[in-house]
Amino acid sequence: MDIPYTSTPRPDTGLFNAKVGIWLFLASEVMLFGALFSSYILLRVGAAPGDWPHGLLNVWLGMTNTIVLIVSSITVVMAWASLKMKDFGRFRRYQSVTLVCALCFLGIKSYEYHDKFTHYEVQLNDGVTVQVKDESGATKAVQLPTKGVLDGHILENDADKMVIHGEIVDKAAQAQVTHAWQESKIPEMEITVKKADVKYMENYGPWHNTYTAIYFTLTGLHALHVIGGSIVIFFIWGPLAGMWKTDPERYTNRVEVSGLFWHFVDLVWIFLFPVLYLL
Amino acid sequence: MSDHDNAHDIQKSVKRYLFVFYALIAGTILTVMASRLPIESVAVTVAIALLIACVKGFLVAGYFMHLISEKKMIYGILIATVFFFAGLMFLTVWSMDHNSLIHMSTNVP
Numbered sequence: 001m002d003i004p005y006t007s008t009p010r011p012d013t014g015l016f017n018a019k020v021g022i023w024l025f026l027a028s029e030v031m032l033f034g035a036l037f038s039s040y041i042l043l044r045v046g047a048a049p050g051d052w053p054h055g056l057l058n059v060w061l062g063m064t065n066t067i068v069l070i071v072s073s074i075t076v077v078m079a080w081a082s083l084k085m086k087d088f089g090r091f092r093r094y095q096s097v098t099l100v101c102a103l104c105f106l107g108i109k110s111y112e113y114h115d116k117f118t119h120y121e122v123q124l125n126d127g128v129t130v131q132v133k134d135e136s137g138a139t140k141a142v143q144l145p146t147k148g149v150l151d152g153h154i155l156e157n158d159a160d161k162m163v164i165h166g167e168i169v170d171k172a173a174q175a176q177v178t179h180a181w182q183e184s185k186i187p188e189m190e191i192t193v194k195k196a197d198v199k200y201m202e203n204y205g206p207w208h209n210t211y212t213a214i215y216f217t218l219t220g221l222h223a224l225h226v227i228g229g230s231i232v233i234f235f236i237w238g239p240l241a242g243m244w245k246t247d248p249e250r251y252t253n254r255v256e257v258s259g260l261f262w263h264f265v266d267l268v269w270i271f272l273f274p275v276l277y278l279l
Numbered sequence: 280m281s282d283h284d285n286a287h288d289i290q291k292s293v294k295r296y297l298f299v300f301y302a303l304i305a306g307t308i309l310t311v312m313a314s315r316l317p318i319e320s321v322a323v324t325v326a327i328a329l330l331i332a333c334v335k336g337f338l339v340a341g342y343f344m345h346l347i348s349e350k351k352m353i354y355g356i357l358i359a360t361v362f363f364f365a366g367l368m369f370l371t372v373w374s375m376d377h378n379s380l381i382h383m384s385t386n387v388p
Contacts, residue, residue: 020356023356034364045375059314
């Protein structure tokens with residue numbers, strides 16, 4: 001027995017089965033991401049001044065990824081429109097671009113994750129002196145106050161010393177930073193420190209602070225959605241393409257449903273970008 | 280996406296999709312530019328960023344997902360979703376108000 005309304009709409013609702021299904025699924029997804037956004041708000045508002053980092057992420061990479069997802073959204077809807085106009089070749093070209101965009105997005109996200117896993121906060125012993133080379137190339141010795149902290153990426157990591165490209169953290173100044181545009185004005189330099197002077201160091205993984213925890217949770221879950229959506233779009237684009245000849249209406253419906261999911265993924269990112277990168 | 284679109288209607292829609300696409304790109308650039316403005320108030324900065332994000336979200340949901348011309352049943356599902364989402368956000372904001380009931384406590388000896 002055939003399942004009814006898989007390709008033709010049900011007379012009373014005007015919808016085929018999968019469309020009702022995807023919208024119910026997207027409704028549950030709204031609540032899933034809503035719960036995480038709620039967590040973000042509570043963590044952000046509850047953070048003490050200076051504890052919530054600003055400008056930690058590269059805005060230009062985030063913006064590029066936003067544009068990549070927007071491009072993928074237009075190609076998804078154009079691919080569906082091509083099928084409606086019975087142009088299968090154009091559909092495949094558009095969906096190829098969608099898949100390339102998905103790979104691009106994941107590639108940039110992976111680079112950003114790698115950047116955070118190689119970005120360290122280094123806590124030093126009291127009264128430590130470090131060698132600082134500024135942007136002009138001049139080197140000078142700087143004695144740090146008690147509880148000195150360095151922040152940046154490790155350039156060299158020898159047995160007895162390491163070189164960090166970053167900044168000497170000024171906790172008092174950091175507490176005054178409330179916007180990303182203020183943070184970007186702090187100059188970065190090369191700092192050489194003896195390993196014996198390091199008390200503790202930790203990278204900016206999800207365990208580092210509440211910001212990185214919610215950042216990795218939100219973007220990680222979103223990236224899983226991108227991966228899932230890409231697999232479905234690829235499956236319809238490639239292995240399932242034969243259905244276009246046997247049941248074009250149902251095939252078009254599948255493209256539409258996968259497209260709705262993809263647009264939702266884009267929609268979530270539209271909110272994640274300003275919240276995590278700009279505020 | 281509407282179920283009874285013919286080729287002519289789709290061709291007209293394509294122009295609309297392209298317009299939305301350009302608007303989304305412009306909105307993204309505008310968001311970044313607005314974040315660079317030296318606005319001291321955190322509330323104003325957040326409001327501007329979320330306002331632009333909401334407009335972009337409306338464009339994606341309304342035009343790419345075709346919500347502006349959907350069937351009643353889909354609207355029913357979405358109204359329920361909006362109700363619960365708004366409730367979640369209300370509870371979040373309410374829990375941050377330290378004068379609210381959930382933070383009131385009697386003096387414990």
